[in-house]
Every structure is written in C-alpha cells, then in structure tokens.
Amino acid sequence: MLEKFRHYRERIKEGMLRDMWRQTLWIYEYARLYWKQMIFYTLLGLAGTLVSLISSLISRDMVDIITGQQAGLLARTFCLYIGFSVGNVLISQISNYFANKISISVDNAIKADIFEKMLLTDLESIQNYHTGDLLTRWSSDASNISSGVLNWIPNLVIYTVRFVSTFAVVFYHDPMFALLALIGMPVSMLMSKTLLRRMKGNNERSAAMSAKMSGFNQEAFSNIQTIKAFDLIRLYAERLRGLQREYLTMKLEFQKMSMATSILLSIVGLAVSYSCYGFGIYRVWSGAISYGTMTMFLSLSGSLTGTLNQLVSLVPTAVSLTTSAGRLMDILDMPKEDFSDADQVEQFAGQNRSDGIGIVFSGVSYAYHNGKQVFCGADFLARPKEIVALVGPSGEGKTTMLRLMLGLLHPQEGERILIGETDGEKIAVDPSARRLFSYVPQGNTMFSGTIAENMRNVRPEASDEEICEVLKAACAWEFVEKLPDGIYSMVGERGGGFSEGQAQRLSIARALLRRSPILLLDEATSALDVVTERRVLRNIMSTTEPRTCIVTTHRPTVLSICQKVYRIREQKCVQMQEEEIRQMMREF
Ligand SMILES: Nc1ncnc2c1ncn2[C@@H]1O[C@H](COP(=O)(O)OP(=O)(O)OP(=O)(O)O)[C@@H](O)[C@H]1O
Structure with a gap:
C-alpha cells in the first residue's frame, strides 16, 4: 500500500x-x-x-x-x-x-x-x-x-x-x-x-x-x-x-x-x-x-x-x-513589464514640463532573443527640445534603437536615461517612462473607427478644436476638411480608405495630440513628398510645446532641419560631422 x-x-x-x-x-x-x-x-x-x-x-x-x-x-x-x-x-x-x-x-x-x-x-x-x-x-x-x-x-x-x-x-x-x-x-x-x-x-x-x-x-x-x-x-x-x-x-x-x-x-x-x-x-x-x-x-x-x-x-x-x-x-508565465516607477516618472515629468526632456544612451548593447546582435556599446544623446536624426543602411538597427528608447526592449548592457534641462535630473528608461513618449511607427497603424475616435484613443478629453489643430500641424487638415464628415469620417481597418501618406499624417497628428515631451518618428514621413515632409517637421517643432524629436530617415533632405545626426552602422551609433552630413546630402 x-x-x-x-x-x-x-x-x-x-x-x-x-x-x-x-x-x-x-x-x-x-x-x-x-x-x-x-x-x-x-x-x-x-x-x-x-x-x-x-x-x-x-x-x-x-x-x-x-x-x-x-x-x-x-x-x-x-x-x-x-x-x-x-x-x-x-x-x-x-x-x-x-x-x-x-x-x-x-x-x-x-x-x-x-x-x-x-x-x-x-x-x-x-x-x-x-x-x-x-x-x-x-x-x-x-x-x-x-x-x-x-x-x-x-x-x-x-x-x-x-x-x-x-x-x-x-x-x-x-x-x-x-x-x-x-x-x-x-x-x-x-x-x-x-x-x-x-x-x-x-x-x-x-x-x-x-x-x-x-x-x-x-x-x-x-x-x-x-x-x-x-x-x-x-x-x-x-x-x-x-x-x-x-x-x-x-x-x-x-x-x-x-x-x-x-x-x-x-x-x-x-x-x-x-x-x-x-x-x-x-x-x-x-x-x-x-x-x-x-x-x-x-x-x-x-x-x-x-x-x-x-x-x-x-x-x-x-x-x-x-x-x-x-x-x-x-x-x-513570460516576463511582465514593470510599471512600478509610475510615480517617479510623474514627478520627473512635472519638474520638466516647461524645459523638455532629453534621452541618453551610454554603452548600450542589445541582441534579440534569436541571437541577432544589433548594438554593441552604442551611445546616443538628444538634449531637451532638440530634433535629432538617426540614419543608416536598412536593417542596421534604427527601429531597434527606438524600441530601446521606449523601453519595449531591454539592453543586455549599458545605461538608458531620460534627462532634464539641468544635468542633475534623470530617471531610467523603463516601461513606466513610456508615457513620456509619442511614437509614430513604420506602416499604417490607424485603428478602425472615425478619425476623431482614433485621435481620442490617446487623449479621450480632446476637443474637436484641439483635434483640428493637430491635424493642421501634421498637414492632414488639407484633406480631412474636404471629407463630407470631416473629423467624423470613418477610417477602415489598418487605415483603409486613406493613402499611405495621408495615413502617415493622421498617425503624426495622433502622436502630437498626446502632447508627450519626446516624439519618435520612425520613417513616419517616408510616403510624403519632400515639401510636405519639411512642412510637417517644421510645424512639429514650432509648436509651443517643449518637444524633443527623434526621426529615423533614409532621406537626407530632412537632415538640414536637425540639430544632430547619428549614423547607425556596425552595431555602433556615432554622431556625424557637418561635412559628412553635407556630403551625404550631395550624394543623395
Ligand atoms: N523581432 C526581431 N527578432 C529578431 N531580429 C530582429 C527583430 N526585429 C529586427 N530584427 C533584426 O534586427 C536588425 C535591425 O532591425 P531594425 O528593424 O532595427 O532595422 P532598421 O535599421 O530600422 O531597418 P529599416 O531601415 O529597414 O527599417 C535587422 O537585422 C533585423 O533582422
């Protein structure tokens, strides 16, 4: 027995x-x-x-x-x-x-x-x-x-x-x-x-x-x-x-x-x-x-x-x-994101509301779970209110860099911090800090529903006027105002009913409405003509909000309005010199 x-x-x-x-x-x-x-x-x-x-x-x-x-x-x-x-x-x-x-x-x-x-x-x-x-x-x-x-x-x-x-x-x-x-x-x-x-x-x-x-x-x-x-x-x-x-x-x-x-x-x-x-x-x-x-x-x-x-x-x-x-x-049972620093982030955001927030990477190394090493000791700095470009050949790691900034991926080595105007204030990048970012990813990321519903997903209390304002800043108002139902026009699944460039501008408007101190644009203007692209970026930076903007791009035309340009190559992220940037623009 x-x-x-x-x-x-x-x-x-x-x-x-x-x-x-x-x-x-x-x-x-x-x-x-x-x-x-x-x-x-x-x-x-x-x-x-x-x-x-x-x-x-x-x-x-x-x-x-x-x-x-x-x-x-x-x-x-x-x-x-x-x-x-x-x-x-x-x-x-x-x-x-x-x-x-x-x-x-x-x-x-x-x-x-x-x-x-x-x-x-x-x-x-x-x-x-x-x-x-x-x-x-x-x-x-x-x-x-x-x-x-x-x-x-x-x-x-x-x-x-x-x-x-x-x-x-x-x-x-x-x-x-x-x-x-x-x-x-x-x-x-x-x-x-x-x-x-x-x-x-x-x-x-x-x-x-x-x-x-x-x-x-x-x-x-x-x-x-x-x-x-x-x-x-x-x-x-x-x-x-x-x-x-x-x-x-x-x-x-x-x-x-x-x-x-x-x-x-x-x-x-x-x-x-x-x-x-x-x-x-x-x-x-x-x-x-x-x-x-x-x-x-x-x-x-x-x-x-x-x-x-x-x-x-x-x-x-x-x-x-x-x-x-x-x-x-x-x-x-898989690891969960930790949002326990939400209060600290809230306090940091409050302290830097008027001066903006920047981001620093030092010695960051990252490999995906499948072993693909993308960064090895990469450094990056975007000071508050700067507009910084990330360039580099396809597949080198620009999107990965933005995911690391958002705390969606976690580096195996190195430090990622958010900084204020004065050097003393800083907090670590983690999932709680994500609320300080607005992100416009590649591809069409609109949800089905009206334009206004899409906008209010990120700011439920936004008024119609505020929505029109961000649509204007993103150069989307010029086509939205011609729609019979204006901001109440329907968007199909994955932006159906709109061209790629129009959907991109709607996505940018949505990101602007969130009013976050840091804006990440991942080739978010790639489907726009050069003139509209520049207008969108200028509008974004000329608003009264103290906004830091990080743009990944394959088009050097954008570079002239950026304060800094980083090139990602061979697992490093290196700041480009004036002459290199001019050369790049000439060669394009
Ligand atoms: N989820 C993933 N798992 C494994 N490897 C990935 C994953 N996502 C991307 N990679 C690899 O990481 C590298 C960097 O990809 P990433 O998307 O960051 O490049 P990119 O510079 O943004 O490219 P592009 O300019 O074409 O958008 C690529 O070699 C890619 O194959």
Missing part, C-alpha cells in the same frame, strides 16, 4: 502528472476568486437532484396506490407528483438561467484578466507567438478555463452527491439491487484511466491544429490584396484545403477513440439495465417488492449508470482544462 502511494507520488512529481498538478493549482487560483458563484451554481444543481429524487419516491407511491399495493390518497399523491414534476422543470430552467449568467460573467472576467496580462507581457517574448495562436489561446483556451472553473468542480460535487444519494435510496430498499446497478463500475474506472492518458495528447494536438488554422485564416484575410496581386488565390485555397484535410484526419482519429469509448460504455449500460430489469421482475414475481418499487428501481438504476458515466466524462474535461491552462501559462 505504502509502496503504491510512493509510486503515485513519484509519478505526480515527474512528467505529465506533475504538469497537470501545476496546471490544476493555477486553475485553482482563478477558481477561488469565483467561489461564491460556484457555491450558488452547486446549490442549484443539488436542489435539482433533490427534487428529482423526491419525484421518484412519489411516483413509486403513486404506482403502488394505483395497483392497490398501498393505501393512500391517489388524488393528493397525484397532485404532489405533478407539483414536483413542474417544480423540477422550473428549477432546471432557473438553474439554466443563473448558470448562463454566472458562466458569461466569469468568462468575461477571466478573459479580461488574461487579455490584460497578455498585453503586459514583455514584447519580444510575446512576439515569438503567431497572432493567430495568441488569439486561439485567448479565446478558446480562456473559455475552456472559465467553463471548467464553473462546471468542473460543481459538477464533480453534484454528480458525486447525486450518485451517493441515489445509491443510498436504492440500497435502503434493496442492497442487492444497489450492488447490481454498480456492476459497470470497474469498467468505467478502467476507461477513465485509459482516457486520461489518450486525451492529454489529443488535446495538445487539437489545440496546436486550431492555432495553425486560426493563424492561416487571420494572415490570409489581412493580406487579401497581396494574395490577389500575386495571383495566389488558388494557392491559398489549396493550402486551406490541405489544412482542412489534416484537421479532418486528426478529428476522425479522435472520433474513433470516442466511438470505442461510447460503444463500450453503452454496452455496459445496457447490460446493467437489463440485469436490473430482470432482477426487478424476479423480485416482483417473488413478492419481495411492489410494482412501484420496481419502477423506482429501474429509473434510479438508469440514473446511477448515467451519473457514473457523467463522472467518467469529467476526466476528459479535466484533461482539456489542464491542457488549456498549460497553453495560457506558457504566455502568462
């Missing part, structure tokens, strides 16, 4: 069972937040069980009164029976209503929590996952957890209580009959053991397949233009069919296992009910029990077998629950 216990303890510590245990503890952390809902849900289930048990007892009395084996008031028993049957229906409907209400609110709460935690995850770590995969984990796996949290534990309690109470009632009337109703139990137990092993692998494969399909669909739908332009419709349609075939083969394989399980369980169920049936007839024939008791036995033996199967079916649910928990834990 002790040996067996040690054996199981060892198995729990290593391998699959250890993972399942860890995942169960993780689910428990969520489950305990919703204990009140779970108790309520459980009580509803138990009330249903109680009412249906009482109905069975009344039905027994009723049959016995009709067949003359028991004296009693038929009308009263009949009314009671009808009353309890209606009560049963009402309780099950009310219980469904509350179960739905609780289920949706718990699902919402868990999803909102997981959504926020996913967004707080370190950028580089989370970007290792395909967005389709992330979406599947957030939607399907989180739903699985919420329904599991709510159903699994209460159902375990409800089914166990139902099983024990039904068994007790039958046992009280006829112990032999009760034991007969349980002859299927060893088979069910054996099945649950086999199911546990097989289901774990199946669930993992199934989740990976769903992530693959969701990734494929999401990528295909967001690249319809490219698929059409390269005449890839047939190729993509064929790829989808390939994925569907793979999905079908996998599902059929699972289905075969489920069929075998169901057939076996049904045969056992049939054997049990026929044995009970035969035994019941024998007991009535021998005068040991009444007709009413036999009817009750038959319905309760069915309920016993049914409840046992429901208990067994909790095994695959538990496995799927822990698999989902494992998939979410992969994401949620």
Whole structure:
C-alpha cells in the first residue's frame, strides 16, 4: 500500500502528472476568486437532484396506490407528483438561467484578466507567438478555463452527491439491487484511466491544429490584396484545403477513440439495465417488492449508470482544462513589464514640463532573443527640445534603437536615461517612462473607427478644436476638411480608405495630440513628398510645446532641419560631422 502511494507520488512529481498538478493549482487560483458563484451554481444543481429524487419516491407511491399495493390518497399523491414534476422543470430552467449568467460573467472576467496580462507581457517574448495562436489561446483556451472553473468542480460535487444519494435510496430498499446497478463500475474506472492518458495528447494536438488554422485564416484575410496581386488565390485555397484535410484526419482519429469509448460504455449500460430489469421482475414475481418499487428501481438504476458515466466524462474535461491552462501559462508565465516607477516618472515629468526632456544612451548593447546582435556599446544623446536624426543602411538597427528608447526592449548592457534641462535630473528608461513618449511607427497603424475616435484613443478629453489643430500641424487638415464628415469620417481597418501618406499624417497628428515631451518618428514621413515632409517637421517643432524629436530617415533632405545626426552602422551609433552630413546630402 505504502509502496503504491510512493509510486503515485513519484509519478505526480515527474512528467505529465506533475504538469497537470501545476496546471490544476493555477486553475485553482482563478477558481477561488469565483467561489461564491460556484457555491450558488452547486446549490442549484443539488436542489435539482433533490427534487428529482423526491419525484421518484412519489411516483413509486403513486404506482403502488394505483395497483392497490398501498393505501393512500391517489388524488393528493397525484397532485404532489405533478407539483414536483413542474417544480423540477422550473428549477432546471432557473438553474439554466443563473448558470448562463454566472458562466458569461466569469468568462468575461477571466478573459479580461488574461487579455490584460497578455498585453503586459514583455514584447519580444510575446512576439515569438503567431497572432493567430495568441488569439486561439485567448479565446478558446480562456473559455475552456472559465467553463471548467464553473462546471468542473460543481459538477464533480453534484454528480458525486447525486450518485451517493441515489445509491443510498436504492440500497435502503434493496442492497442487492444497489450492488447490481454498480456492476459497470470497474469498467468505467478502467476507461477513465485509459482516457486520461489518450486525451492529454489529443488535446495538445487539437489545440496546436486550431492555432495553425486560426493563424492561416487571420494572415490570409489581412493580406487579401497581396494574395490577389500575386495571383495566389488558388494557392491559398489549396493550402486551406490541405489544412482542412489534416484537421479532418486528426478529428476522425479522435472520433474513433470516442466511438470505442461510447460503444463500450453503452454496452455496459445496457447490460446493467437489463440485469436490473430482470432482477426487478424476479423480485416482483417473488413478492419481495411492489410494482412501484420496481419502477423506482429501474429509473434510479438508469440514473446511477448515467451519473457514473457523467463522472467518467469529467476526466476528459479535466484533461482539456489542464491542457488549456498549460497553453495560457506558457504566455502568462513570460516576463511582465514593470510599471512600478509610475510615480517617479510623474514627478520627473512635472519638474520638466516647461524645459523638455532629453534621452541618453551610454554603452548600450542589445541582441534579440534569436541571437541577432544589433548594438554593441552604442551611445546616443538628444538634449531637451532638440530634433535629432538617426540614419543608416536598412536593417542596421534604427527601429531597434527606438524600441530601446521606449523601453519595449531591454539592453543586455549599458545605461538608458531620460534627462532634464539641468544635468542633475534623470530617471531610467523603463516601461513606466513610456508615457513620456509619442511614437509614430513604420506602416499604417490607424485603428478602425472615425478619425476623431482614433485621435481620442490617446487623449479621450480632446476637443474637436484641439483635434483640428493637430491635424493642421501634421498637414492632414488639407484633406480631412474636404471629407463630407470631416473629423467624423470613418477610417477602415489598418487605415483603409486613406493613402499611405495621408495615413502617415493622421498617425503624426495622433502622436502630437498626446502632447508627450519626446516624439519618435520612425520613417513616419517616408510616403510624403519632400515639401510636405519639411512642412510637417517644421510645424512639429514650432509648436509651443517643449518637444524633443527623434526621426529615423533614409532621406537626407530632412537632415538640414536637425540639430544632430547619428549614423547607425556596425552595431555602433556615432554622431556625424557637418561635412559628412553635407556630403551625404550631395550624394543623395
Ligand atoms: N523581432 C526581431 N527578432 C529578431 N531580429 C530582429 C527583430 N526585429 C529586427 N530584427 C533584426 O534586427 C536588425 C535591425 O532591425 P531594425 O528593424 O532595427 O532595422 P532598421 O535599421 O530600422 O531597418 P529599416 O531601415 O529597414 O527599417 C535587422 O537585422 C533585423 O533582422
């Protein structure tokens, strides 16, 4: 016995069972937040069980009164029976209503929590996952957890209580009959053991397949233009069919296992009910029990077998629950961004509101997780209110430098600090300091909604006048004012309905509205003509806000309005001399 216990303890510590245990503890952390809902849900289930048990007892009395084996008031028993049957229906409907209400609110709460935690995850770590995969984990796996949290534990309690109470009632009337109703139990137990092993692998494969399909669909739908332009419709349609075939083969394989399980369980169920049936007839024939008791036995033996199967079916649910928990834990266990310095940043921002904020990098080295070394001892300085350009060949590290400034990436070596006008004031660059930046990344980053909604994403209290003002500064007003709905015109997904240059100007306007002391423009004016580009940059710097501006560019025309130019090359960031800049402009 002790040996067996040690054996199981060892198995729990290593391998699959250890993972399942860890995942169960993780689910428990969520489950305990919703204990009140779970108790309520459980009580509803138990009330249903109680009412249906009482109905069975009344039905027994009723049959016995009709067949003359028991004296009693038929009308009263009949009314009671009808009353309890209606009560049963009402309780099950009310219980469904509350179960739905609780289920949706718990699902919402868990999803909102997981959504926020996913967004707080370190950028580089989370970007290792395909967005389709992330979406599947957030939607399907989180739903699985919420329904599991709510159903699994209460159902375990409800089914166990139902099983024990039904068994007790039958046992009280006829112990032999009760034991007969349980002859299927060893088979069910054996099945649950086999199911546990097989289901774990199946669930993992199934989740990976769903992530693959969701990734494929999401990528295909967001690249319809490219698929059409390269005449890839047939190729993509064929790829989808390939994925569907793979999905079908996998599902059929699972289905075969489920069929075998169901057939076996049904045969056992049939054997049990026929044995009970035969035994019941024998007991009535021998005068040991009444007709009413036999009817009750038959319905309760069915309920016993049914409840046992429901208990067994909790095994695959538990496995799927822990698999989902494992998939979410992969994401949620990754490093999180730390916003604990928010107060310090607030204070620093207040002290430097009128003089502006600059940024200094000293000896910064950075390599991406895949080992790609981008910087090795790089230095950079932008004093408050300066406009500084970052130039360099494609792929040398300009965008990476801006991500390091935003605290989205963390250098392996070196120091990044934000400075005020006087040298004494400084704070470290970290996620809390991100609120001091406005960023216009490469590509189209507008959200779907109106222009005004896009603007108010960064400053909800902005008035229409303020929005028009920044649109003018970004040279976007000239096309927005011609739109029939002005700032209330709709922007499609990823800036749909606007040209690349127009979307860039809208993005710049949005960044300006944020009124941050440091503005980062990552080739944000690349789609504009040279004259508009210069006008935009001049407007940005001529506003009354004390703004430091860092621009990455491939176009030397911008350089003449910059106070400093840094060149990124061979993992270093070096300030260019006047003559070098002039030479660069001449060669362009
Ligand atoms: N998420 C990432 N993981 C691994 N390597 C990356 C990642 N992002 C960029 N890189 C690599 O880092 C290097 C610098 O990329 P970065 O985007 O900073 O260049 P860039 O100078 O901005 O280029 P461009 O002018 O073309 O925009 C490139 O070699 C790129 O392959």
